[in-house]
Amino acid sequence: MAEHIVSSYDIELQNLRKSISEMGGKAEQMLDFATLALINADTILANKVIAMDKQLDLLQKDIDEQAIVMIARRQPIAVDLRTAISAIRISNDIERIGDLAKNIAKRSIVIAGQFEEKTIVSGIEHMSNLAQHQLKTVLDAYGQLDARAASEVWLKDDEVDALHNSIFRELLTYMMEDPRNISFCAHLLFCAKNIERIGDHCTNIAETIYYLVTSETMPTERPKSETVNL
Amino acid sequence: MAEHIVSSYDIELQNLRKSISEMGGKAEQMLDFATLALINADTILANKVIAMDKQLDLLQKDIDEQAIVMIARRQPIAVDLRTAISAIRISNDIERIGDLAKNIAKRSIVIAGQFEEKTIVSGIEHMSNLAQHQLKTVLDAYGQLDARAASEVWLKDDEVDALHNSIFRELLTYMMEDPRNISFCAHLLFCAKNIERIGDHCTNIAETIYYLVTSETMPTERPKSETVNL
Numbered sequence: 001m002a003e004h005i006v007s008s009y010d011i012e013l014q015n016l017r018k019s020i021s022e023m024g025g026k027a028e029q030m031l032d033f034a035t036l037a038l039i040n041a042d043t044i045l046a047n048k049v050i051a052m053d054k055q056l057d058l059l060q061k062d063i064d065e066q067a068i069v070m071i072a073r074r075q076p077i078a079v080d081l082r083t084a085i086s087a088i089r090i091s092n093d094i095e096r097i098g099d100l101a102k103n104i105a106k107r108s109i110v111i112a113g114q115f116e117e118k119t120i121v122s123g124i125e126h127m128s129n130l131a132q133h134q135l136k137t138v139l140d141a142y143g144q145l146d147a148r149a150a151s152e153v154w155l156k157d158d159e160v161d162a163l164h165n166s167i168f169r170e171l172l173t174y175m176m177e178d179p180r181n182i183s184f185c186a187h188l189l190f191c192a193k194n195i196e197r198i199g200d201h202c203t204n205i206a207e208t209i210y211y212l213v214t215s216e217t218m219p220t221e222r223p224k225s226e227t228v229n230l
Numbered sequence: 231m232a233e234h235i236v237s238s239y240d241i242e243l244q245n246l247r248k249s250i251s252e253m254g255g256k257a258e259q260m261l262d263f264a265t266l267a268l269i270n271a272d273t274i275l276a277n278k279v280i281a282m283d284k285q286l287d288l289l290q291k292d293i294d295e296q297a298i299v300m301i302a303r304r305q306p307i308a309v310d311l312r313t314a315i316s317a318i319r320i321s322n323d324i325e326r327i328g329d330l331a332k333n334i335a336k337r338s339i340v341i342a343g344q345f346e347e348k349t350i351v352s353g354i355e356h357m358s359n360l361a362q363h364q365l366k367t368v369l370d371a372y373g374q375l376d377a378r379a380a381s382e383v384w385l386k387d388d389e390v391d392a393l394h395n396s397i398f399r400e401l402l403t404y405m406m407e408d409p410r411n412i413s414f415c416a417h418l419l420f421c422a423k424n425i426e427r428i429g430d431h432c433t434n435i436a437e438t439i440y441y442l443v444t445s446e447t448m449p450t451e452r453p454k455s456e457t458v459n460l
Contacts, residue, residue: 061447068311068315071301071311071315072306072307072311075305076302077302081298081301081302085298085301085318088315088318092322103460106460107460110460168416172412172413172416175405175409175412175416176409176412179405179406179409182402182405182406182412183402186398186402186405186416186419187460189416189419189420190419190423190460193420217291230333230336230337230340230417230420
């Protein structure tokens with residue numbers, strides 16, 4: 001009987017981790033689709049992202065509930081407790097990533113057809129690819145419980161930030177060149193910012209993985225300037 | 231002996247709730263100071279906000295740890311478990327509010343002295359006052375465990391969103407009027423957006439209070455348009 005209990009507990013823990021991976025995969029897809037929607041003025045794809053966000057929210061609520069019920073019923077300790085707590089934290093970050101992807105999708109609808117030159121969004125596309133890579137890597141690190149891979153994601157966020165700063169400046173120059181660019185470029189500023197925020201959520205997830213695996217918080221402050229990064 | 235254990239448990243729960251209130255008070259002050267720093271180009275006050283954010287982060291880590299240790303040691307159920315889980319969630323939202331206030335403070339330093347007309351930021355000032363009122367109300371609702379007051383904050387977030395939309399449009403017109411306005415107005419766009427996000431975090435806190443008090447999630451979707459609000 002005791003064996004049966006332990007085994008169903010293991011299954012609960014596995015399910016929790018599987019749900020996180022599923023949620024993460026969906027968020028990855030949302031960011032990919034939202035970026036394509038923006039670049040190609042594809043409002044159908046944008047609406048798909050908006051619809052996907054509802055599913056993501058449900059997944060998060062489900063994970064939260066699974067984790068809370070587990071804490072209440074199983075009274076886990078050590079790594080099992082950290083697994084439950086981490087699930088709550090990581091699902092929260094993934095939900096926010098989905099929100100940010102949805103916001104890009106919504107903005108892509110608002111500005112669809114307002115610019116023809118694809119070079120205007122090529123910086124954002126590049127930045128999104130980098131963020132997608134960060135997201136994929138950190139989700140893999142979660143799957144593998146790889147604290148070292150998580151640390152690398154955490155350190156690499158500087159690249160996303162640097163790219164964001166340069167895109168911000170570039171977009172301002174488009175706005176200054178022609179007042180007709182101002183409205184859609186304002187939305188692009190926010191799209192770039194959203195991707196930068198997605199990078200931040202990847203570092204949050206990295207920190208949680210580090211805590212989950214090592215039971216400690218990450219040892220050093222991320223080398224992030226207080227004044228340059230906005 | 232059993233009485234002693236229960237009593238120290240109660241003190242732990244009280245301390246957790248007190249820490250949240252303390253953290254909330256600090257975030258309120260940060261938003262107030264950041265807004266004043268922006269309006270008055272007061273870089274000294276802005277730097278104070280940036281320094282306060284470090285304290286807020288430490289408070290959050292402390293609350294997280296308190297809550298996790300409590301869950302692990304005390305194995306709480308029902309409202310006590312919800313108190314611990316809520317502390318983790320609410321401290322996360324307050325920490326984000328602090329981040330957003332810090333971001334306003336950082337931007338206020340970047341654009342200090344770039345505009346003279348205070349009417350340019352009067353919309354943001356008004357919006358910030360509304361958000362500060364929302365934050366105060368939701369923190370009071372937490373202190374009083376008042377699910378009804380929390381619901382009212384949740385419903386009132388629409389006003390913050392509406393104000394944000396009108397400020398967004400207003401700032402674009404300043405940008406179109408004079409290219410020299412573009413750079414600082416781009417930062418003001420983000421300041422307004424940050425305040426709108428603070429409003430969202432207040433509604434998150436409201437949802438958590440509702441769950442804490444009633445053990446249920448809020449019954450209805452907030453009447454928020456999918457397409458208008460960005």
